[in-house]
Amino acid sequence: MVINLRRAFLTGNEAIAEGALVAGCNFYVGYPITPSSEIMHYMARELPKRGGVFFQAEDEIATINIAIGASWGGARVMTATSGPGFSLMQEGIGYAIMTETPLVIVNVMRVGPATGQATKSAQGDLMQARWGRHGDQVAPVLAPESPQECIELVIKAFAISEELRVPVIVLIDEFIAHMREVVEIPSEVRIPIRRRPKDPSETPFGSPDPRVAPPMPPLGEGYYVLVTGSTHNELGYRDTRSFETHFKLAKRLWNKVWLNIDKLFEYEAWGIEDSEIGFVTFGSTSRSVRRACKLLRSKGIKAGYVRLKTLWPLKLDPIVELGEKSRAVIVPELSLGQLVLDVERGIGDSAKIISYGKVGGGEPIYPSELVKLASKVLGK
Amino acid sequence: MSVIKAHFSRKYLREETLPTLFCPGCFNGILMNALAKAFEELGIDNLKKFVFVSGIGCSSWIPSPYIKADSLHTLHGRAIPVAIGVKLAKPELEVVVIAGDGDLASIGLGHLIHAARRNVDLVTILVNNYVYGMTRGQVSPTTPIGLETPTTPYGAFEYPLDVCKVIEATNANYVARWTIAHFTQLKESIKYVFSKIRRGFRFIEVIAPCTTYISRRLRKTPADTIKDLLRTSILLNKAKSKELGKLIVGVFKSEDKPGYVELYKNYIERAKLSNVR
Numbered sequence: 001m002v003i004n005l006r007r008a009f010l011t012g013n014e015a016i017a018e019g020a021l022v023a024g025c026n027f028y029v030g031y032p033i034t035p036s037s038e039i040m041h042y043m044a045r046e047l048p049k050r051g052g053v054f055f056q057a058e059d060e061i062a063t064i065n066i067a068i069g070a071s072w073g074g075a076r077v078m079t080a081t082s083g084p085g086f087s088l089m090q091e092g093i094g095y096a097i098m099t100e101t102p103l104v105i106v107n108v109m110r111v112g113p114a115t116g117q118a119t120k121s122a123q124g125d126l127m128q129a130r131w132g133r134h135g136d137q138v139a140p141v142l143a144p145e146s147p148q149e150c151i152e153l154v155i156k157a158f159a160i161s162e163e164l165r166v167p168v169i170v171l172i173d174e175f176i177a178h179m180r181e182v183v184e185i186p187s188e189v190r191i192p193i194r195r196r197p198k199d200p201s202e203t204p205f206g207s208p209d210p211r212v213a214p215p216m217p218p219l220g221e222g223y224y225v226l227v228t229g230s231t232h233n234e235l236g237y238r239d240t241r242s243f244e245t246h247f248k249l250a251k252r253l254w255n256k257v258w259l260n261i262d263k264l265f266e267y268e269a270w271g272i273e274d275s276e277i278g279f280v281t282f283g284s285t286s287r288s289v290r291r292a293c294k295l296l297r298s299k300g301i302k303a304g305y306v307r308l309k310t311l312w313p314l315k316l317d318p319i320v321e322l323g324e325k326s327r328a329v330i331v332p333e334l335s336l337g338q339l340v341l342d343v344e345r346g347i348g349d350s351a352k353i354i355s356y357g358k359v360g361g362g363e364p365i366y367p368s369e370l371v372k373l374a375s376k377v378l379g380k
Numbered sequence: 381m382s383v384i385k386a387h388f389s390r391k392y393l394r395e396e397t398l399p400t401l402f403c404p405g406c407f408n409g410i411l412m413n414a415l416a417k418a419f420e421e422l423g424i425d426n427l428k429k430f431v432f433v434s435g436i437g438c439s440s441w442i443p444s445p446y447i448k449a450d451s452l453h454t455l456h457g458r459a460i461p462v463a464i465g466v467k468l469a470k471p472e473l474e475v476v477v478i479a480g481d482g483d484l485a486s487i488g489l490g491h492l493i494h495a496a497r498r499n500v501d502l503v504t505i506l507v508n509n510y511v512y513g514m515t516r517g518q519v520s521p522t523t524p525i526g527l528e529t530p531t532t533p534y535g536a537f538e539y540p541l542d543v544c545k546v547i548e549a550t551n552a553n554y555v556a557r558w559t560i561a562h563f564t565q566l567k568e569s570i571k572y573v574f575s576k577i578r579r580g581f582r583f584i585e586v587i588a589p590c591t592t593y594i595s596r597r598l599r600k601t602p603a604d605t606i607k608d609l610l611r612t613s614i615l616l617n618k619a620k621s622k623e624l625g626k627l628i629v630g631v632f633k634s635e636d637k638p639g640y641v642e643l644y645k646n647y648i649e650r651a652k653l654s655n656v657r
Contacts, residue, residue: 163454
């Protein structure tokens with residue numbers, strides 16, 4: 001496969017849409033919401049021309065459920081929203097997890113709770129992205145930090161969702177959504193093709209290998225598929241009573257993601273070999289962290305960071321390593337502190353942990369603030 | 381030696397799931413029979429090209445798991461959006477929604493109205509049993525005034541919703557209402573929406589009062605309830621302008637406008653010719 005790269009000057013939102021199109025997305029459904037609407041506008045313009053389906057639903061609950069139906073109908077589906085819409089989608093995301101329905105959900109984070117500040121950036125949906133659904137469930141969460149990474153991680157999101165039959169959440173924030181940078185778009189990418197059952201021993205909701213998703217039978221071809229959000233056995237028959245059926249299903253859905261953590265988990269580490277002050281970060285905040293670390297190094301302070309590109313499932317190893325090396329670890333976030341909980345879990349008492357939360361009004365965390373804070377923490 | 385022929389309806393059912401879990405006398409069986417007869421009379425051998433989408437509630441169990449076809453048993457209230465997704469992704473399939481008044485007239489009413497407004501190419505069968513049967517018979521948006529339920533122990537007092545009137549006011553192609561006492565008419569309506577009008581939103585409300593939480597509470601048998609339905613309903617063409625207290629049944633609307641799928645195809649053609657960048 002010869003991959004040509006095309007250069008373009010795109011915002012994060014446009015890059016999400018472009019990445020989806022490269023990944024073969026042929027069905028977009030959504031509901032207007034700031035600051036994600038440009039993704040929808042892009043798809044509204046591009047998909048009909050390419051013979052794909054663009055649908056503006058009556059609300060986000062309809063949106064997520066239409067996405068689920070379309071995915072079972074064989075389409076490669078994406079939707080994008082922001083906090084309030086993401087909250088409305090949660091029950092549907094849980095259904096997609098339970099029914100093993102591939103789809104990609106982009107959440108462009110804004111200030112909340114409730115309507116909050118619709119046009120202002122925040123990172124407060126981290127926990128919602130992981131834990132917004134009721135019951136035992138897991139869906140991968142990816143977090144790009146630039147328009148270029150929006151393209152790369154949306155493509156990865158489609159690849160994971162199709163391979164593991166799981167909804168994948170891409171979490172960006174308003175800063176990334178609206179910043180414009182030069183990107184390189186691959187001409188084509190490889191997305192796994194859905195497997196259909198080869199013979200009756202292959203069941204649509206059971207798999208001998210917990211790391212491998214069961215094959216997904218297409219509709220309308222005589223498989224007589226039974227899809228249900230209720231607890232079901234390997235064949236799809238509802239079983240709302242037995243412990244065994246539920247426990248087996250819940251564990252399999254859980255393991256399907258967690259046992260693939262090596263494939264799913266990506267991070268970037270910088271300067272952690274000798275760091276005395278460390279940062280753990282994701283999304284737009286990592287851009288300030290990177291700058292701050294360079295400034296600190298130029299002042300003779302050894303700073304390093306771990307940037308999470310995958311927020312879920314999470315490997316604590318790089319965070320643990322950072323904690324072992326550093327005297328203190330700062331966790332800057334555009335929220336009152338969510339990622340810091342993982343850092344506390346990973347590092348424990350091996351380093352001092354400082355949560356640096358700031359949110360509202362479109363205020364970023366400036367590199368200068370972090371430099372000042374780090375210097376103060378180290379007494380330098 | 382006599383050969384026992386399997387009942388004609390067996391080919392449309394998942395035999396391993398029978399008998400159904402419905403309460404004794406439940407009218408869901410009559411609807412299943414009407415569906416099977418309609419398919420049989422239309423010469424449909426199997427339901428391979430059909431996708432049934434249902435919600436949460438007793439009537440949503442008709443397709444999941446009893447009908448032998450692809451079936452999506454969705455979240456409560458969300459059968460319509462899931463059905464829209466399937467239809468737009470695979471327009472060649474016949475997508476049918478079967479759900480109750482809790483799903484379609486309460487939690488999912490918004491979706492129902494918008495699907496009807498868009499004239500999406502779906503057949504939707506509302507099984508109106510007047511209560512939330514699966515959760516012990518609480519009051520629903522269609523419960524008749526006066527009925528005692530666990531959440532209206534002193535008698536229902538809210539104005540009920542006439543769903544057919546609402547859907548009639550949209551761009552839906554077909555709107556009809558029958559009770560399970562009008563078996564032949566119901567079967568003919570089902571045949572009609574799968575043969576004569578093959579596009580757009582086709583809506584059939586089936587009045588099937590819950591035999592457990594209505595009939596039994598009123599000390600009536602299911603047979604009594606059927607007789608009541610015949611006595612208290614009136615055909616649309618015989619209903620005078622102010623027929624108070626009667627349930628009007630019949631075909632309220634029957635058109636053959638292009639449905640959403642066709643409109644979207646035209647839209648795609650327009651998009652391909654345009655130079656919007």
